[in-house]
Amino acid sequence: MKQASRVSLHHPLSLIFAVLNPWVAFGILLLLAFFATYMNALSWADLTYVLPATSLGYVLLALVARFALHEQVSPLRWVGIALITGGVGFVAGGPSLTEHPEADEPCQREEPEVVVSSEVGS
């Protein structure tokens, strides 16, 4: 976007030309791939479960910046990476889907271990 000239509210057409920039177009293609996988995840997990998990992308971005682009990553940024990773770990340890007993959704699935243990118990 820095290659494209400044986008101004007075010239909205310049946004259309910005999309024709190959880097922007390639970025949009990757965003589409992200979108398809994101939709898939949302079909079987809560939004508040999926969203923190997608933030691992920021960690990946920082690691690419450090090791591929050889940018300086300050200690504060490493703390940021640790916080995000910790947050994702937190949410990943919990259930992925809120069960709505009143709703007749087909997405109520029991974990296999739970089924087995309840059978053994009864």
Place this chain on the structure above:
Amino acid sequence: MKELDTGFAVWCAIIAIASASVVGDVLLARAMKQVGDVHDLWDRSGLWTVLGRVLGNPNFFLGVAAMAVAFFSLLFALSWGDVSLVAPAAASLTFIGNAFAAKIFLHERVDRRRWIAAVLVAAGVVLLAG
């Protein structure tokens, strides 16, 4: 004075991005919950049924429209401000906003674990920008 104006415009754009993202995320999440588990549906009825169900859902299109608003607000903001400010600020506001919105509109059980995760991730994203 000019710098102040640009800063104000960038923060307005950041809030616009975050708001549109939250609306989009909630609508898309609702649409995909209405569609049901994509894996199961694909196994039972095939890809075309999945596509038909998703593309036939009005919430999906409203969500995509909100995401498009967020995306173009992001392009506007990126042409004015630094990516290292705009992207993390908008993202962390989106994380916090989504936790509230998911609880209110999607009736998700946002327990302590998920609040902590939202706050940790939002704080981490801000630190990455520092």
